[in-house]
Amino acid sequence: MKDTLLEVTGLSKSFSGLKAVNNISLTVERGEVLGFLGPNGAGKSTTMKMITGFLTPSEGNISVAGCNIKEMPLLAKRRIGYLPEGAPAYGEMTPMGFLHFIADIRDIPRTHKKARIDEVLEKIHLTQVAHQPIETLSKGYKRRVGIAQAIIHDPEILIMDEPTDGLDPNQKHEIRQLIKEMATEKAILISTHILEEVDSVCTRAIIIARGEVIFSGTPLELASKSSYHNAVTIMVDSGLEKEIQLMLEEITEIKDFEITPQKDFTRMTMKPKVGVTDLRQSIQAKLDSTVYGIHQLYVEEGRLDEVFRTMTRKHESGGIHRT
């Protein structure tokens, strides 16, 4: 059963002539993590600000768990947890005081307010700094305070603008784990510039450029747009790459070779021609018929950063774009 918790249709926003967001539509179901991608200034934050009721859309409709944000703003806001860009907070307050304030506004019953705050502080690893003014915290800790604030009321819909920005690798990992854990019973929308995040936490991704949606699909679909999709990479002893290339060039399904010398080995990547799905088989067969020993062989899903670059560049130079 689909349970659409967030539905955005035809959303646009103009700032004195500049169209920052142009006719964006998206839905997020319960159990989904939608990754929101796009170059700087694409309109990700502006879209989120409209969804959460901060900015008023120029056009379009936003429905949060069935509540129209325009007609029932307070009801809609109750069901959303929001981490704004830059994780703003009251600097003179401590994380403890700040979370008490948010819990009061969120109307968390006094009986389990304290327990809930402690639980969240623990979960986001803020317990040691719980009594230190927020303005004296490091950037990563400030971000964590923002995340804690967003999940304190266990919202059904979670909207986070660059949640892992400024976190150390361990914390990045933990926050991603946390997002995945929460995802089962929530609808989550996150914006990010980190493409591996799309792979590791998102069930779907949307790329926008200049305010317009240019891609919408699963991370796998996105990866399949890469020229590295189904490419085969092998590691060979350095020095042998020339001979091996000569031999593999007989395989007509190969579009081109990429040779990267490394310390003891050389990496060879063969990209398939359009439409070829099983390059591995041909290469494996060819190699098996020879004496060359290879150290590794794997098939690539595709490189997201490459797809991202080609898609958003194409769009910027005014080329065709999909919607």
Add this chain to the structure above:
Amino acid sequence: MKGLKAIFKRELGSYFDTPVAYVFIVIFLVLNGIFTFYVGGFFERGQADLAPFFEFHPWLYMFLIPAVSMRLWSEERKSGTLELILTLPVSLTASVVGKFLAAWVFTALALLGTIPIWVTVNYLGDPDNTVIAISYIGSLLMAGGFLSIGSCVSALTKNQVIAFVVSFIICLAFNLSGFPMVLDVFNAWAPQFVVEVIGSFSFLTHFDSIQKGVIDIRDLIFFASLIGFWLFANVLAIEFNKGD
């Protein structure tokens, strides 16, 4: 209501999170003392009342109240927390009223600090305490009027200094509009009713009768509607400028 209360509590607490609150209260008390006892000639007058004390309040508030109100909304804009509270389940009106009430209660606390002056006159003579009590209420009402102006102005800028200066100028105008010297200038060329309207906006005029111990419902309505008007403008100022 829950939201308003939470906003109020946080705001009032934030005054005391920094030394500014204590500095403000000390300055307020010291200036009150100076104005009452030295400038106001408290001892020379040989009269046991607090008239000089209250007479200075409009002028004292004119620059002290903008100092209390300047950060109310400009700081929220500057730090980005405006986005936070506008996306929390609390209406903008409740936030505006909550923050205003916090600033007002803070001012009331400062005013409470002047009670020793009241005690002093009772020690020195036999003042009319009803008049003094009414004057305190009037002074607090007037402070609310000044605060509502300052709160609205602070919603228009990220810069506290600008908020202070602009509030000060508007407060000054509200004081001066009842000044005979100013009214004479208008008398020279404007029709009588215009002069009366200008005069009727003066805090001085409305505070003057309260301060004499006379509670005129029109003065109360004046301050109440003034506060209502500026807070309404405050809501609009945020509603239409929140994106910047």
